[in-house]
Amino acid sequence: MAKPEPVDSKTCPFCPGNEGMTPPAEAVYTDRGVLADGSERVRNWRARVFPNLFAAMVPKPTPPTTEWIALPGHGFHEVIVDSPEHGIGPADFSRDQLELILEVYRDRYSHYRRKHGVSYISIFKNWGDAAGASMSHTHSQIIAIPIVPPLIKRETTVLSSASFCIYCNIAERETSSSRLITSNDSWILIAPFYSIAPYETWILPKGHISDLKAMDEHQRRDLGQILGDALRRLKSLLDDPPFNYMIFQQPFGYHLNIRIQPALTKIAGFERSTGVYINPVPPEQAASELRMA
Numbered sequence: 481m482a483k484p485e486p487v488d489s490k491t492c493p494f495c496p497g498n499e500g501m502t503p504p505a506e507a508v509y510t511d512r513g514v515l516a517d518g519s520e521r522v523r524n525w526r527a528r529v530f531p532n533l534f535a536a537m538v539p540k541p542t543p544p545t546t547e548w549i550a551l552p553g554h555g556f557h558e559v560i561v562d563s564p565e566h567g568i569g570p571a572d573f574s575r576d577q578l579e580l581i582l583e584v585y586r587d588r589y590s591h592y593r594r595k596h597g598v599s600y601i602s603i604f605k606n607w608g609d610a611a612g613a614s615m616s617h618t619h620s621q622i623i624a625i626p627i628v629p630p631l632i633k634r635e636t637t638v639l640s641s642a643s644f645c646i647y648c649n650i651a652e653r654e655t656s657s658s659r660l661i662t663s664n665d666s667w668i669l670i671a672p673f674y675s676i677a678p679y680e681t682w683i684l685p686k687g688h689i690s691d692l693k694a695m696d697e698h699q700r701r702d703l704g705q706i707l708g709d710a711l712r713r714l715k716s717l718l719d720d721p722p723f724n725y726m727i728f729q730q731p732f733g734y735h736l737n738i739r740i741q742p743a744l745t746k747i748a749g750f751e752r753s754t755g756v757y758i759n760p761v762p763p764e765q766a767a768s769e770l771r772m773a
């Protein structure tokens with residue numbers, strides 16, 4: 481199975497000691513609090529957030545060509561180095577570290593929510609070559625964009641046409657279904673009925689919260705627990721597979737959810753030409769195997 485190429489920690493820009501190889505960090509999480517890089521880089525950190533050198537979105541984009549109608553690539557793109565340790569994976573994080581990462585996600589989300597011109601914030605992790613990780617040192621990314629993306633818009637239209645919250649309904653029904661993998665006080669981990677990838681899982685809050693900002697401390701600790709649990713089950717069952725996890729959230733009227741999709745099959749002609757995904761592993765089977773992992 482494809483794993484990220486090991487890069488020497490001496491030359492890895494995400495490793496402690498090499499902070500000067502990245503743009504100055506806007507937020508550095510340390511035991512002394514959340515700091516920011518000045519002329520000197522902050523050392524002894526637990527997580528670092530800085531602008532992506534190869535940004536997909538930038539605050540001051542060049543205007544698009546006049547030949548076609550296009551939006552400028554206005555937005556923000558940050559890298560979150562979510563552990564100082566080179567060579568460990570997200571499934572190896574301590575619960576403390578996972579809780580910290582969730583705090584970072586929540587803080588950056590709150591920061592960009594307030595920015596003029598930001599309509600949607602995507603927070604995700606690519607783990608492994610096949611899932612699109614270009615750096616082997618574990619990291620997450622955040623991209624803030626000026627539009628609500630089509631996928632989200634379509635989902636929101638369906639959600640708002642119902643007289644009840646569809647996600648609350650899913651969370652309640654799946655608590656006693658064959659697709660439940662595990663749960664704690666605040667969250668459930670399921671193989672969703674609508675899995676588009678083999679061994680896809682979703683983490684859903686049991687109560688209705690729209691985004692990470694609405695999460696209380698108890699829910700954050702519980703989320704750290706269940707996210708770690710989900711990642712360890714995947715690693716153990718599928719030999720550290722490449723995967724993407726993605727946080728779906730919106731400030732109003734939405735039900736926060738986190739989707740973990742292992743990249744075990746190729747997205748090819750059929751999927752690209754139809755938007756329809758062939759998943760050879762039924763979610764009930766995935767849930768059963770992940771329960772035992």
Ligand SMILES: [Zn+2]
Nearest residue numbers: 492495566617
């Ligand atoms: Zn590194």
Ligand SMILES: [Zn+2]
Nearest residue numbers: 645648688735
């Ligand atoms: Zn809900």
